Amino acid sequence: MLTLAVLARSMGEWKGVPMLLILFILFITHVTTTNAIASKLNRFVPQDNYLLSCGASAAVKLDDGRAFRSDPDSVSFLSTPTDIKIAAKTSLAAASPLSPLYLAARVFSEISTYSFFISQPGRHWIRLYFSPIPDSQYNLTTATFSVSTDNMVLLHDFSFIANPPNPVVREYLVLAQGDNLKIIFTPKKNSMAFINAIEVVSAPPSLIPNTTTRLGPQDQFDISNNALQVVYRLNMGGALVTSFNDTLGRTWLPDAPFLKLEATAEAAWVPPGTIKYPDDNTITPLIAPASIYSTAQQMASTNTTNARFNITWQMVAEPGFRYLIRLHFSDIVSKALNSLFFNVYVNGMMGVANLDLSSLTMGLAVAYYKDLIVESSSIINSTLVVQVGLGTTDSGEPNAILNGLEIMKISNEASSLDGLFSPQTSSQVGKRTLTGIAIALAVTAALAVVICFRRSRKPAWQKTNSFHSWFLPLNSSHSFMSSCSKLSRSRFGSTRTKSGFSSVFASSAYGLGRYFTFVEIQKATKNFEEKGVLGVGGFGKVYLGSTEDGTKLAIKRGNPSSDQGMNEFLTEIQMLSKLRHRHLVSLIGCCDENKEMILVYEFMSNGPLRDHLYGDTNIKPLSWKQRLEVCIGAAKGLHYLHTGSAQGIIHRDVKTTNILLDENFVAKVADFGLSKDAPSLEQTHVSTVVKGSFGYLDPEYFRRQQLTDKSDVYSFGVVLFEVLCARPAINPALPRDQVSLAEWARTWHRKGDLSKIIDPHIAAQIRPDSLEMFAEAADKCLADYGVDRPSMGDVLWKLEFALQLQQKGDVVDGTSDGVPMKSLEVSNMNSMEKSGTAIPSYVQGR
Known part of the structure; x- marks a missing residue:
């Protein structure tokens, strides 16, 4: 504005024209020009753009140029009975590798609400930043709380007890229908809530369509009134893409950790400047930046004839929710049009058959995306699997690609993105939601009764804790007939692991054979000695173990931090618990302690x-x-x-x-x-x-x-x-x-x-x-x-x-x-x- 004023004063020929009018004309010209430039560069200018650094004493500016208001500037948004702010100590802050957004926080001991004026109704991003700051008075690692808007549950009983100590960002797309959007923090009884930073930003109207094709029936599903949670956003074949290179402030992670078998995929890359967007603006960089479309995973060894395999990505999904899958494509691997035909599968079902990008985009290296809705009934073993592989046509090169992938959870009938917990009172919850809750409670009660009954009938052979007795002969009548009472007790008394083993172990407690303590397993494997490793798989490692009397065992230790192989691990438990044959490897028992998932087998001395x-x-x-x-x-x-x-x-x-x-x-x-x-x-x-x-x-x-x-x-x-x-x-x-x-x-x-x-x-x-x-x-x-x-x-x-x-x-x-x-x-x-x-x-x- 100072520059505009100087410019106005220098325009002496505008005599008689009021200074305010001159400033207004110049301001309108400046805004119009800025918006025109932004439009030309495909940059989105949000109508609502609230960036708050909660608890901070000064504004926080990020490397991508965005500035988060400090707490004094943002306090007008907050209504709270208690005014508690904490910050990391100066010495810790200076040495911290974390973003400055995580160095201060607001703490709430009672229900507290942030309120934001909405100038343009429609979808808005809500991004919540959490990281527990060490503090002598408030132990934020034990804080348990829920977060909701006035009509949608975002988080229920969230806690860092069940999460790693690393920072957590939760990203949502919610529908703001009035002129006010509230974010409500509700601490659990005798606990507290906290928040480090908040974003409330308008999303482009064209970003999420009102209707999307459902996987399977291929009919249209209306998501216009649903909220979304961004669960995964992956850059296939490329590196990390941060908000610095994404005009909508999005972060895209490399896809390598989610590849089922890295040997099936080969990265492809072209300069981002070669990527083209359709002339009709149906797809723009607001859908995904050129850096996403300029990289891809393609089938490895495409020169091998009859290459019969798929590239597979596997992600964890929460049962009971629908998911929006957005697949990004750009043919950066073909040398001619109509030479690439491939199939896309989601959880084993055909998503797109014989996808011909050339016919859809009329060119190479042109951006294209496809949305699919996955029904909750298709989420099996808490897993979402996306695959690309050869199409059924014999023409073209034997190849398949994927450039980017977004997976978003869709809110359920209880208006929730975290379980069956409604932001409304129980009397306002729909009948179907109440029925689902009643069934869940009934199942839980029934399981508890069964577990208690089995505890009271604990067989004598399980009562011993001596290490030398924990190897059971393979012909033992108890091996696959007795439940692990100790196992069952641990499942109902421990926190749920990242991979979701807890509930499955509880439901599979029957037929798992002998229960071993983690101390016994450590002793058997000499504390997982590396030279005792028999093999390595997606689930983790297999170790040679031995009892005090010299009996050798094969001990498979699951790796909870690796998504690859987790479902296979569970399938093996379920299958072996009901199989018994001389020519099948026998499962002897299991260990489920200290978040460890371990299976114990008979040892096969001559190997594969x-x-x-x-x-x-x-x-x-x-x-x-x-x-x-x-x-x-x-x-x-x-x-x-x-x-x-x-x-x-x-x-x-x-x-x-x-x-x-x-x-x-x-x-x-x-x-x-x-x-x-x-x-x-x-x-x-x-x-x-x-x-x-x-x-x-x-x-x-x-x-x-x-x-x-x-x-x-x-x-x-x-x-x-x-x-x-x-x-x-x-x-x-x-x-x-x-x-x-x-x-x-x-x-x-x-x-x-x-x-x-x-x-x-x-x-x-x-x-x-x-x-x-x-x-x-x-x-x-x-x-x-x-x-x-x-x-x-x-x-x-x-x-x-x-x-x-x-x-x-x-x-x-x-x-x-x-x-x-x-x-x-x-x-x-x-x-x-x-x-x-x-x-x-x-x-x-x-």
């Missing part, structure tokens, strides 16, 4: 089958007879999975590293983290997200996302050829026609010349008829369509037949050691009938 085939020169290769016996054992374990219960179970990750050998080289199938219940009698398949391992994945399952037990059969066929040829299922270093073991081995089998690819260690040991029976079983397993593959019972029959042929000797003129071939077959069938093994249908009719 793969180590005995190739890769470890210190291990003597298995003989052909041993390999047949191992394959038969694994087939028996899988056959039991498929047929041992009314519904059956599909393993979904059959491979040589998941077939373990004990001290007697007895094979046992392990790792049930990806397992699924088989389809019921009324179903032909289970529609689910494609999961598995490269080289072993059923191509029909990949194409159709329809899982059956024949998917396990396909994977086992790859295992059989791996056993025969002693090479990996996928080896990208080989010539193209040899990369895939399944395709390579089937080619040589059709040529009738398998001898050229057999492992040299066993080539001289194999009887020709035994080899042919084995190879025929493997080849049939790898049929392109599941209907053409045998059942595991059929495969088992052929493998046992191959073993008998190997033991009987060469077949000469229709006999085997003087025994007619037909008699040998009948003898084999009789022995299988006695052992309870199913006889293949094509043999029964002979």
Whole structure:
């Protein structure tokens, strides 16, 4: 304004014109010009823009240029019975790596309200900043409180007790319908509330549409009256994008921590200046900045033929809520139009089929986004899974991309973004909400009664605390029949972990075997000694443990800070608690203490089958007879999975590293983290997200996302050829026609010349008829369509037949050691009938 005044005084020819009028004209010109420049640069000028640094003695200016008002400037917004402000000590503030927003706070011992005048109704951002400041009088780490607007619950019983000590930012998009927006802090009884900083900022009207397509039914869902919470905002293939590079003050995190398997993805990048936005302004940098569209994750090894895999991102979601998924795309990987076609899946359902960005954007490197609504019924195991993979069309390059991802929780029927807690009184809560609350309370009460009942009936074998007694023999009648009373007690008395294990452990307490204390586990593993690590997975590490009497155990320790593998860990608990077979690795017990999730298994001293085939020169290769016996054992374990219960179970990750050998080289199938219940009698398949391992994945399952037990059969066929040829299922270093073991081995089998690819260690040991029976079983397993593959019972029959042929000797003129071939077959069938093994249908009719 000073500059304008100087300019006005210098305009001597404006004589007679009042100074105020001149200033007004210049001010309007200045504002108009500023807005025009902002519009040209696609910068958003919010009508309401309240930035408060609560408790601060002076304004706080951030690196992105935004200035947060100090507490004296913002006190007019606050209504509180108590005026409490705290700040970090000068010495701590100087050394703190945190933003200055977290160095001061307002503390509330009673209900307190911030009120903001709203000049333009519509969606507004609310960003809340929390970080407990060390203070001798107020221990903010124990503060428990709720935060709401006058018509929406944002947080209920929020506390840093159940959160890490790091700063927390909660970001919401709420609908301001009047001229006033209130943010209400309600401390829990005998506790307090606090806040470090608040943003209340207008959002662009075009940012969130009123209606969005629902995943599955593909109809429209109205979200115009719902509030949203931003849960994830990810920059695929790129680095952290802060508010400095986003005109709407948003932060975009790198996607790497959420990638299910990093080997499937390869980052792509172009200069941000090459990104174009549609001329009709349907998409602008307000949707996402160019820095998001200029990076992407694409399929790795796109030069590999028949690349059958998806890029998968996995995030934690809260059950009971719908989610808005926003997918950002820009084709920065193609060299020509109409050369990229791919599918998008969300929680196993088709989100977009054969997405052709060129047809939608009419160019390369053009911004595009797609919104989808995920129903609460689709949130399984508290997980949201987003995948991109090859489309069904054969044209174009085999590739798929994703540039950015936003996931927003949608408020529920109780007008809440944090559970079934309404900001209104109970009499005003809808009937459906009350019903949901009543059901939740009833279930909780029922669980408590069951737990108390089981506590009173604690078996004598569980009462001992001596370490030497905690290994149970595998034939113990208690192993999978007794509940862990101590486990149940810990679940109802401890805080919920980040991964959500608490509630699942409580509901899975039956059938988990022996309960171990964390001290016992530490003693068994020598405090998790690194040299005792047997293996590492997405869930964490597996350690070698031993009891005082020398009995060895395998101890799997879950990593709560890693989202990858958490759901698989829980699935394994649920599956193993109801499985029992000589050829399945046995679960002995568990530990759930100090936020640790630990499973204890029988120790398989000879490790995975793969180590005995190739890769470890210190291990003597298995003989052909041993390999047949191992394959038969694994087939028996899988056959039991498929047929041992009314519904059956599909393993979904059959491979040589998941077939373990004990001290007697007895094979046992392990790792049930990806397992699924088989389809019921009324179903032909289970529609689910494609999961598995490269080289072993059923191509029909990949194409159709329809899982059956024949998917396990396909994977086992790859295992059989791996056993025969002693090479990996996928080896990208080989010539193209040899990369895939399944395709390579089937080619040589059709040529009738398998001898050229057999492992040299066993080539001289194999009887020709035994080899042919084995190879025929493997080849049939790898049929392109599941209907053409045998059942595991059929495969088992052929493998046992191959073993008998190997033991009987060469077949000469229709006999085997003087025994007619037909008699040998009948003898084999009789022995299988006695052992309870199913006889293949094509043999029964002979």
